Amino acid sequence: MMPTTLSSSPASQIAVRLADHAEGVCRHYLSKGRKEGRYWLVGDIRNTPGRSLYVRLSASPDGRGAAGKWTDAQSGDHGDLLDVIAAARNCRTMRETLDEARRFLSLSMPPPAAEPPVRRSKAPTGTPDAARRLLAAAKPITGTIAQHYLGGRSITDLTGLNALRFHGACYYRASSDDDADVRPAWPAMIAAVTDLDGSVTGVHRTWLALDGSDKAPVAYPRRAMGHLLGHGVRFGRAGPVMVVGEGIETLLSLRQVMPLMPMIAGLSAAHLAAILFPACLKRLYVARDDDPAGAGALTTLIQRATQAGIVVVPLEPRLDDFNSDLTAFGRERLAANLRGQLHRGDGAHLQMQG
Structure with a gap:
């Protein structure tokens, strides 16, 4: 029986029961993830492989985080295990979500009139409209501390980067991993x-950071909002030959020596693996990060691209990623490393800029 101190709301009671079985819920509904310590890690709430979303399997010792709560470090979304179940089973109403949760917990079903079919509100998330408003409030990146930040990473040629803008005081929603006195707004690219x-x-x-010398000193200095799956940050118009990668700075580094090559940043390994292919695409270079998530994304892309008749060619950095290569070795050596990996004829995309 549920403790009498709990809310009488069926949703509140069931959410607590689910939290008591958080690991079992994750293994069932987020089966493509895995347990690491007190957390379950997976790509996102739709059970995409990856490590962006983490679910607390037990309450944190300091009491700041409750079992069953999840946060997507990439998008900033968060919620409870009822949200996980709703996403996994495409539940349209609160009643459908609770019925599925009761089946998982082996609880008896209520009579039909006990709960009207009220729609459950989704976990807080940025909508495409909100994303467009933020983009409209930002200004061109030239002459801002965002340009200074990129310059510190040897990314100095920003020609044609219409996808990038700058906001001087972008709201930052603190997480349980941030300090209690973290600033509510920071400059942002x-x-x-x-x-x-x-x-x-x-x-x-x-x-x-306020001076653009580094990323802000917050728990999650990178987050996305809106509809991301299949989409990306695009540099240049789509063509028969393109480059995709996870991070924006990875592709900006490649653009320092291949400024005319169309590129797409998927923003995470999970989203990179799901990127949608332009109809004109024939050959896809994948600038992978040198880690297990990058290897998994490459494997998935090869499988999907092969079915679509697209040739996939991996691009391997000498260090952990191409920005590390650019800052450590410079443009000439980065270009030399790429020249040996590009398909015959694609080397013409390599151009040295100043």
Whole structure:
């Protein structure tokens, strides 16, 4: 029986019961993730492989985090295990979600009149409209501390980067991992996330230190909002030969020596693996990060692209990623490393800029 101190709301009671079985819920509904310590890690609430979303399997020792609560470090979304179940089973109403939760917990079903079919509100998330408003409030990146930030990473040629903008005081929603006195707003580099037609579906935010010397000293300095799956931050028009990668800075580094090559940043390994292919695409270079998530994304992309008749060619950095290569070795050596990996004829995209 549920403790009498709990709310009489059936949703509140069932959410607590689910939290008591958080690991079992995750293994059942987020089966493509895995347990690491007190957390279950997975790509997102739709059970995409990856590590962006983490679910607390037990309450944190300091009491700041409750079991069953989840946060997506990439998008900033958060919620409870009822949200997980609703997403996993495409539940349209609160009643459908609670019925599914009761089946999982082996609880008896209520009589039909006990709960009217009221729609459950979704976990807080940024909508495409909110993303477009933020993008409209930002200004061109040239002459801002965002340009200074990129320059500190040897990214100095920003020609044609219309997808990037700057916001001087972008709201930052603190998480349980942030200090209690964390600033509510920081300067931020804003990147437009668009679909195949060029419509804005979301934005990516990189919060910056006040002087632009580094990322802001917050728990999650990078977050995205809006509809991300299949979409990305695009540099240049789609063509038969393109480059995709996870991070914005990875692709900006490649653009320092391949400024005319069309590129798409997927923003995470999970989203990179799900990127939608333009109809004209014939050969896809994948600038992968040198880690297990990058390897998994590459494997998935190869499987999907092969079915679509697209040739996939991996691009391997010498260090952990191409920005590390650029800052450590410079443009000439980065270009030399790429020249040996590009398909015959694609080397013409390599151009040294100043």
